[in-house]
Amino acid sequence: MNRDEKGVKASYVLLILILLLWCAGPSVVRRFSREAFTEFQAPALELVGKSRDLARSWELRSRSTDELVEAGRDLGRINAALELRLATLRDVNEENARLRQILAYSPGPEYRTIVARVVLRENTSWWQRITIRKGRNDGVRPFSPVVFGRQVIGRVAQVHMETSEVDLITSPGFRCTAHLEGDENHNIVLLSGNAAGGIGRALVSNVPKTYGGPAGQAPRLTTTGIGGVYPSGLDLGTIEGSLRTTPKGEFQEGDVVPPRALNTIHEVSVLVPVYPSPGERLTESRIDDFR
Amino acid sequence: MRDKTGPEILPSTPVGRARLLILFWATGALLGYVLIGLGYRQLIQSGDLKLQSDSQSRRVVIVPPARGIIYERNGHELVVNRVRWSVKADLTELQGEFRKAYISLLRKNRAAGEKTDGDTLLERARMDVLQGWLDKVWFVIDASERRLSTRKANVNGPLQSHRERKVNVDELRRHLRERRALPFTLVTDLSFPDPSGREGAATPEDGNRSVARFIEQFPSDGPIRLESDIVRSYPNGGLAAHLLGYVKDTDSLPMTANIDEQMESLQKLRLTGKTGAAGVELSLESVLRGTSGWELWSKTSAGYNHELIRRVDPTQGGHVMLSIDRDIQRTAEASLARILGPDRTPLPAAAVMIEVRSGEILAMASQPSFDPNRLSIRVSSSYYEEIDAQGGWLNRATQGLYAPGSTFKIINAIAAMRKGVVQWDEVLDCGPSFRVGNRDFPEHTPEGYGPVDLEVMLAVSCNVWNYQVGLRTGVDAIAAEARRFGLDSQLLTSPSDSAEGSSFELPYPAGRGLVVPDQAYKRKIPGAGPWSPGDTANLSIGQGYLLTTPLHMACVAASLARGETRTVPTIFHDPRRDGRHAGSAPIGLSREQMAAIRSGMERCVEEGTARSVQIPGLPFAAKTGTSEYFKDGAKAHLAWIIGYAPASNPVVAFCVLVEGQDDGTWGGKTAGPVARDMLLRWAGKATSVDAPVQGQPGDAPR
CATH class of the missing domain: 3.40.710.10 (DD-peptidase/beta-lactamase superfamily)
Structure with missing residues (x-):
């Protein structure tokens, strides 16, 4: 047997040994290895993300002056509209403050916002999970809702030192309670990922049979705000097509189109709750307490 | 090349022809016996053996239907079916935890020099594991204002267990004896106010909040699940109670489709359905009750359901419109x-x-x-006697x-x-x-x-x-x-x-x-x-x-x-x-x-x-x-x-x-x-x- 053959055999033996060690080793070791790999990978992900931002920046710099002038003009219009809205909101804020003063009501901030860039989206499962460039070091915590404006994108599933993984609302692991537009009884319906209709859709279930929806338009879903994870009134998407009756005949269910094209998102906001939810605490103690 | 000076090979001992023949026929007979036995089992007994195998490895679960709705003359609902949310533990998935807890208890007992019966120890292990999960469930779902305020104050403190919420050992025993294949119910009717205050939510709002908290916060990939089923509900409370009546548990509802012969021999597990016990619920039972569906499951050697093979959905009962305004x-x-x-x-x-x-x-x-x-849901003897003492069962109008x-x-x-x-x-x-x-x-x-x-x-x-x-x-x-x-x-x-x-x-x-x-x-x-x-x-x-x-x-x-x-x-x-x-x-x-x-x-x-x-x-x-x-x-x-x-x-x-x-x-x-x-x-x-x-x-x- 020459040296090459010996080397091949040795590598196979080593691989089998590593696999055996991985399978037989304690869960702490496995977890440590996984975490170490993720942290080892993080700078590369950050580098890829920043390179993409740089490329985008250079692409924008190459635009013609006419395009920039036109964009500037559009921005000016948008600014003007936003100024008006800002003035209105200022009035609302003042009124709010006045009423709170009368009632001696001083609510603390419930959520802290962290803006994060999307650094990784796997092509084969873009509708399940994204990785964002903010992690434990930035204050991100598991269970935190992830939004874009008032639209729910998903929620933080795993947090690493520099990055976090987000379950999108079309992911099978996603669950959230919602209110339906036009439902006067404010029934709670369940929104979960991975509708039977196909990828990139969520599933709304437990819709009462009496619910008809607003006339002539697709019903919107909004968060209930009573589950302890999402603030109320955030947009969860719209029901696609008509609702179908469940086999037992008691409820309806239907496919939900997310509020935003999930494969084109580049930046999101993580709403980190000021107080950790009980679910978050259970997740933290998951390894030694749950399984 | 072979060395010709090696040891000499001697001829074997000559064997008599008769002995060879005996050996041949004996081997042939044995082989024939095996082949005939195999053929008999494969060709003749195969049906029975398959049935035996199926009956040991498969089970039919009878799923009760939802009852029909009762309306009053203007279309308002008098009797409906509402969703009941219950928290259930998948005992199959908890097997590993049971085993760990059992070993841990066994070691403790041995260290303490105590001698305990294995079954008792296993039961204690199961109780400990389920109680641990129940504590976690209540930690998440209890959304009463009192708890909320306490939690905010003690947010970094240890997990607060609700000692008033205990796993009932008798219920667990009964479940393992009669319904081992099904998930064990930890919390029943999460979203419905319970007048006794012992179980369920204090108010409908509390109930909704508890359901929402479980959905959004409890891990969805664990052995604990939120399951919904349909129960009878009277949205107007006691309105026209004598006329409408009420329902009680039953295990004998008619089937949607006849189970074919092969499944006839399988073990059947009937989920409890509802049948009319009084009033229109009873007199119009045949219209309201609907027909049961069924599910064919493979089961593990321990008797738990393993995989759903086939399913026929139940059919909801017919609706009824009463003349009542x-x-x-x-x-x-x-x-x-x-x-x-x-x-x-x-x-x-x-x-x-x-x-x-x-x-x-x-x-x-x-x-x-x-x-x-x-x-x-359940006729408690205390409530039955309370109504009886007042004379409330009698419909004085009729x-x-x-x-x-x-x-x-x-x-x-x-x-x-x-x-x-x-x-x-x-x-x-x-x-x-x-x-x-x-x-x-x-x-x-x-x-x-x-x-x-x-x-x-x-x-x-x-x-x-x-x-x-x-x-x-x-x-x-x-x-x-x-x-x-x-x-x-x-x-x-x-x-x-x-x-x-x-x-x-x-x-x-x-x-x-x-x-x-x-x-x-x-x-x-x-x-x-x-x-x-x-x-x-x-x-x-x-x-x-x-x-x-x-x-x-x-x-x-x-x-x-x-x-x-x-x-x-x-x-x-x-x-x-x-x-x-x-x-x-x-x-x-x-x-x-x-x-x-x-x-x-x-x-x-x-x-x-x-x-x-x-x-x-x-x-x-x-x-x-x-x-x-x-x-x-x-x-x-x-x-x-x-x-x-x-x-x-x-x-x-x-x-x-x-x-x-x-x-x-x-x-x-x-x-x-x-x-x-x-x-x-x-x-x-x-x-x-x-x-x-x-x-x-x-x-x-x-």
Whole structure:
């Protein structure tokens, strides 16, 4: 047997040994290895993300002056509209403050916002999970809702030192309670990922049979705000097509189109709750307490 | 090359041919035996063996259906199926945890030198694991304000366990014995307020919040799951409880599709379904119940369900529309609840309102009542006994048997006029009492009424007029007239026989124990003696042996309103009903005679015994009654009022009965306000829905 053959055999033996060690080793070791790999990978992900931002920046710099002038003009219009809205909101804020003063009501901030860039989206499962460039070091915590404006994108599933993984609302692991537009009884319906209709859709279930929806338009879903994870009134998407009756005949269910094209998102906001939810605490103690 | 100097190979010992043959045939026989056995099992026994294998590795789970919905006449839901959220533990997934906990306990025991039975230890291990999960579940879902505030304060403290929430060891044992394949329920009915406060949510809002918190916060990939099923719900609480009834558990519901022969031999696990236990839920069981579906599961060696192989969905039961009007029913019950006895508790009572033309019952209330929501999941013995002690199980409108008192005077008068023993305008002298044999039968005013004709009699409810006329008519004619009006016939029978195995619209139809007495009846009573003129006098004012129900008297009022003898009441709504009533005939009085009766009933409201419940703008006709009875050995009074409205063009008829306890109970004063409230509610609806706006006083709504 020459040296090459010996080397091949040795590598196979080593691989089998590593696999055996991985399978037989304690869960702490496995977890440590996984975490170490993720942290080892993080700078590369950050580098890829920043390179993409740089490329985008250079692409924008190459635009013609006419395009920039036109964009500037559009921005000016948008600014003007936003100024008006800002003035209105200022009035609302003042009124709010006045009423709170009368009632001696001083609510603390419930959520802290962290803006994060999307650094990784796997092509084969873009509708399940994204990785964002903010992690434990930035204050991100598991269970935190992830939004874009008032639209729910998903929620933080795993947090690493520099990055976090987000379950999108079309992911099978996603669950959230919602209110339906036009439902006067404010029934709670369940929104979960991975509708039977196909990828990139969520599933709304437990819709009462009496619910008809607003006339002539697709019903919107909004968060209930009573589950302890999402603030109320955030947009969860719209029901696609008509609702179908469940086999037992008691409820309806239907496919939900997310509020935003999930494969084109580049930046999101993580709403980190000021107080950790009980679910978050259970997740933290998951390894030694749950399984 | 082989070394030729090696050891020499010697020939083997020669074997005899006979021995070889024996060996050959023995081997052949053995091989043949094996082959034949294999063939026998493969070709002949394969079916049986497959069945045996399947029966050991597969199981059929029978899934109960959702029951049909019960609506009232305007489409409002009276009985629905609501979703019940329960937190369940998948015992298959928890096997590893059970094993770990068992080993840990075993080690501890050995270290402590204790000797414990293995089964006991395993049970403790299971309990510990499940209790741990239950603590976590409550840590997440308990969303009461008190807990919220505590949690914010102790957010970084240790997990707070709810020691008041314990896994019940008996329930776990029963589950492992009977339903091992199914998830074990840790928390039942998360979203429904539990009046006892022991389980479930304190308020609907609390329940919703708990469900939402579990969905959003509890890990979805663990062994603990939130599962929903359908339970019976009565959104209006105790409204029309006697009519609607309630449901109870059953394991024997019909199947959607027959399980084929192969599955017939498999072990079957029936999930508990619901069957009607009373009221419409019971009488229309065959319509409401639906048909069960089934699931074919493979199972593990430990007996837990492993993989779903096939599924046939259950089919929901049919829906039913009752004739009840929710608003009128609610008004009737609320009004009855305001009639209090000396101890400030509501008096036993009943109220019925019927549509004159169709006979459809718009309201049927009985007091005291019960809340079917508290019976739909489990009938607790304490609640059962509580209702029993109050007499709440009895539907007084259809099952309560009472002497109709003065409301019967109408029938006495009709019998007399049909026999020709009194004229509609004949005036009789009515003093303070009337002697029959050696007994004075009293009037209800000490001075008497003097000259009284039919109209006045009905207005003031003169007894003496009825004694005289009743004696002239005779018991046989009065009894025959009462029977002609159906006072001895069962009501709420179902001619179309919609309920399987029953020909009644309610499980206990109105008609058991009715008595229309006559001479033959009294002869059958041991020691009662022959029928006497005193008995006739008693019968003529609706007392004595005569027994009827409030529903029967409401039907008498409806029949009078139409000028007929029978009204066939029904609890089902059908807009195509033609208004014909089986067995009904014209009353057989002249126009003047009928006019006198109607006028007398109108005067009863305008100036007579029901004047305290007049409704401005809605003239109606009524007859009150106050009869005596003995309750717990003491003399008490029954307060009655029957009638119809509007007086000129009757649309609805009514009857109210109250079981009074003292001398202050009178038909007009005690029962009248309930009738007035029902009529006002009906008139309000008739005005707002069907008729033009109510006009000046005197204009009746159409």
